[in-house]
Amino acid sequence: MRWFLTALGVLFGITLFLFLDYSLPSKQTVRITNTYNRLTDIGANAIFYASPDTGTVQNAAGQRDVRFIDTVRPNGKPYVYRNEDTGWIWPPYFKYDSSNLHAAATDRRSTAAAPEWVSITSYGWRVSWMSIYPNAISVKPVAGPDVRPFNWPAVIILLVMGALLMLIWRMWNQFRERSIDPTLVRLDARGDAARGRVSRWWKGR
Known part of the structure; x- marks a missing residue:
């Protein structure tokens, strides 16, 4: 992958x-x-x-x-x-x-x-x-x-594009930190809890 x-x-x-x-x-x-x-x-x-x-x-x-x-x-x-x-x-x-x-x-x-x-x-x-x-x-x-x-137009366009990409990157990082990462943590916790219940059930048989 x-x-x-x-x-x-x-x-x-x-x-x-x-x-x-x-x-x-x-x-x-x-x-x-x-x-x-x-x-x-x-x-x-x-x-x-x-x-x-x-x-x-x-x-x-x-x-x-x-x-x-x-x-x-x-x-x-x-x-x-x-x-x-x-x-x-x-x-x-x-x-x-x-x-x-x-x-x-x-x-x-x-x-x-x-x-x-x-x-x-x-x-x-x-x-x-x-x-x-x-x-x-x-x-x-x-x-x-x-x-x-000096090719000012090309430099200005590249700087603007770079600033937009940086803005998008920061917005994505904030979205990931606020939404995706907490969700993954909750899913991992639920998975650990489910595995714990299965393990206790298996030992109690």
Whole structure:
């Protein structure tokens, strides 16, 4: 039984880590090289794209017109973002300005000869073989490729979640001390008394 609970705890921990890693905002310092729209096939990876509730439209072939932002990291490796509204669905970024973000990103395009570096805040993963892209939330200029803005939103969210978990843990401990533990003690006492009666009855036979 103990190994099952351990495995269940490990599985829960991995699931929680992946959930937070996907949902929490991250910041990348990059150089924007291109912005464009592209008809994209939405199939088994639909969970990693915006919900139809946000106003996105797919054609009969299951294709969606998605905005993309091509970038290059300071180490020279390419990194591609999608740019979709999130609406009121999860994650709750309440993003409705993908058109404005597209215009701002287009205005920040630059070349390797005359680079202009920006910090892009996004959520999600980049998985090339599954055509999964992180969703860009904001674009802000930075002084250079070595600038790494502190990720305050993610830290604040984690602190709030930690405080809530601590509160729940304390409430559970108080409930256990006031209700569960006394009940278990009474049950143990009744069990001891019942075993004592059975033992006396057996000896008196």
